[in-house]
Amino acid sequence: MVGTLLMRGMLVGIVAGLLAFVFAKTFGEPQVNHAIDFESRMEAARGDAPEPELVSREVQSGIGLLTGVIVYSAGMGGLFALVFAYAYGRVGNIGPRALSALLAAAALLAIAIVPDLKYPPNPPSVGDPETIGIRTALFFTMIAISIASLTLSVLLVRRLIPRHGLWNASLGGALLFIVLIAFAQLLLKDINEVPAAFPAVVLWRFRIASLGIQCIMWMTLGFLFGYLVEKTMAPRWLYRPASA
Amino acid sequence: MSDIHAGPAAQPVPIPVRTLAPWLIFGGLMMMLMIYFVGAEEGATSIIKGMYVHEYVHDGRHLLGFPCH
Numbered sequence A: 001m002v003g004t005l006l007m008r009g010m011l012v013g014i015v016a017g018l019l020a021f022v023f024a025k026t027f028g029e030p031q032v033n034h035a036i037d038f039e040s041r042m043e044a045a046r047g048d049a050p051e052p053e054l055v056s057r058e059v060q061s062g063i064g065l066l067t068g069v070i071v072y073s074a075g076m077g078g079l080f081a082l083v084f085a086y087a088y089g090r091v092g093n094i095g096p097r098a099l100s101a102l103l104a105a106a107a108l109l110a111i112a113i114v115p116d117l118k119y120p121p122n123p124p125s126v127g128d129p130e131t132i133g134i135r136t137a138l139f140f141t142m143i144a145i146s147i148a149s150l151t152l153s154v155l156l157v158r159r160l161i162p163r164h165g166l167w168n169a170s171l172g173g174a175l176l177f178i179v180l181i182a183f184a185q186l187l188l189k190d191i192n193e194v195p196a197a198f199p200a201v202v203l204w205r206f207r208i209a210s211l212g213i214q215c216i217m218w219m220t221l222g223f224l225f226g227y228l229v230e231k232t233m234a235p236r237w238l239y240r241p242a243s244a
Numbered sequence B: 001m002s003d004i005h006a007g008p009a010a011q012p013v014p015i016p017v018r019t020l021a022p023w024l025i026f027g028g029l030m031m032m033l034m035i036y037f038v039g040a041e042e043g044a045t046s047i048i049k050g051m052y053v054h055e056y057v058h059d060g061r062h063l064l065g066f067p068c069h
C-alpha cells in the first residue's frame, strides 16, 4: 500500500511538473533571457569573451527545463506521498482529500514561501560563484528550520486544542511559527549579490514567476493526489468502521 | 463520496510504522537524490565530474529557487 501511494505521488508529481513547466516556459523563461542578455552586455562592457556554451540555450530552456522541473516535481511528489502515508490517521479525523490539501499547503509554505522570503530565487547573472557553497548551505538550513518550526507549531496546536478549541489553538500555533521564523531570519546571514545595474523589473518578475511555479506544483499535488487516493484506494485501507 | 465508506463515524486508519519505515528510508533517500540532482549537483557539491548536469538543468535550477552560479 505504501508503494502504491509512493508511485501515485510520483505520477501526480510528473503531472504537476508538466503544468509547472508550461508556466515556467511562459512566464519564467522571458526573464531568464533578459538576465542572460544583461550578463552578455556586462561581459561585453568589461571586454571579456563570452563564456563557451556547454549546453545550448535552446536545450537549457526547452528539454533541460522540462527535465529539471519534472524530476524535481516527481521527487517532491514522492516525498509528499511518504509524509502523507505517515500522517494519515495520525493527525486527527480527516479524510485523504482534506489531508492531502492541507499537507500541500504546509509544504508550499515551509519549502517555498518561507525560505524564499530570506533567500529569494535569483535569475542568472545574480550571484557570486565564489559564495555558492555558503549560499547553498544557508538555503537548505532555512528550509530545515522552516519545516521544523511548522512541525513544532502543529504539535503545539494539537496540545492546545482540548483546552482552547481549534480556532484559538490554531492562532497560538501561527504565532509560534511567525516568532520562530522571524528569529531565524533575523539571525541567519544576509545575502545580497544583485549587481547594482541589474533591472529591478526583471528581478521582480523572475521571483514572482518562480513563486508561481511552486504554487502550481503544490496545488496540483495537493488536490490531485488527495482526489486519486480518495477515489481509488480500497475503503478497508482508508477507514475503519466506528464499531471496530 | 463518503457514502461508499463505513458511515459518518468511520475513522481513518494509520499505516503501522513497521510497514512504513523501509519505504520512508529508501523511498525518502531516492526522492531526495532526484531533487539533489536538479538542485545542487555540480554546484556546491559534485558526484559526477564535469558541468553537464548543472548546465542541462540550469534554467530549472534557477526557476525552482535553488542558489546557482
Ligand SMILES: [Zn+2]
Pocket: A124, A125, B058, B062, B068, B069
Ligand atoms: Zn546559474
